[in-house]
Amino acid sequence: MRGVFVDANEALAVIFERLTKPGDPKVRVHRDPDVTADRLPSVLDGADIAIVDHTALPTEIARKCAGLKHVVFLGTGARSYMNPEELAELGIAVHLIRGYGDTAVAESTIALMWAAARGIAQMDREMRAGNWLREDGMQLTGKTLGLIGFGGIAAEVARIALGGGMRVLAWNRSPKSHAGVEFVTSDKLLAESDVVSLHLLLNDETRGYLSRERIAAMKSGVILVNTARGALVDEAAMIDALKSGH
Known part of the structure; x- marks a missing residue:
């Protein structure tokens, strides 16, 4: 599987790259914290996994993200950024970090x-x-x-x-x-x-x-x-x- 960290600022990018271990899924770090939702299909470029820090993922945009199967949301209040139930209907699972924050x-x-x-x-x-x-x-x-x-x-x-x-x-x-x-x-x-x-x-x-x-x-x-x-x-x-x- 292939993933993209879609909206990493420099500090997060450095931490993510430092913590990457052999055998982890291949993840490309996209160093741009100001990604707009309409750019996500091109940023993901067919990746299976989207790692999202704060960018909204409207359902209509998710439909255009070919190959997307998993969204890992790094913040709190994921429902303010996406609709997990609607994404599930598209075959996309939303994963949260238990206890985050x-x-x-x-x-x-x-x-x-x-x-x-x-x-x-x-x-x-x-x-x-x-x-x-x-x-x-x-x-x-x-x-x-x-x-x-x-x-x-x-x-x-x-x-x-x-x-x-x-x-x-x-x-x-x-x-x-x-x-x-x-x-x-x-x-x-x-x-x-x-x-x-x-x-x-x-x-x-x-x-x-x-x-x-x-x-x-x-x-x-x-x-x-x-x-x-x-x-x-x-x-x-x-x-x-x-x-x-x-």
Whole structure:
């Protein structure tokens, strides 16, 4: 089989070439991180395998990629770049890297939570303007964190939050269990959480999941962190809740 790394920047290209071992499938590294989708058929040139870092692969373009059987996606949120089910109908399998970025995104989630709880961005702006804010902020130790969706990233968020002395609730569309985490209904999670963090995949079922009604069901002064996809939230309702202080 023959493959092409279609959108490697120089740093990724050097790492990929260094890690290549004898016996690996032959892969040509295409050093151009700005490949557009319409160029993929010519870049792949009949290859069986496409290694993709961030380039979109629309189904109509995939139809033109003769010989393509496998897509290895290096990032997170593959559905934002391609439709795995439609590609499967074309005989193309999409392969993801399990656990890729879980800890990094979880740490970002925790950082955003703490920054919001302590008003760090606002304090920074005011300090640069010569003002000293006297704000108590929210002490998160002992508070309740609600995780909506519970995959690898949420599990890492739970690990860090539990270590920080928080109570962790979670709701997932399919039954799950995890040490130290209490799985509850979405209604209970929204009503009891001081911080709500989103970790759902974006699809037709989850688009707009955090609706105006669900936002209204959350505690007054709740912190919302979304390191998943923006379209999970009703944006207009979120803006209204921010303006009202809810």
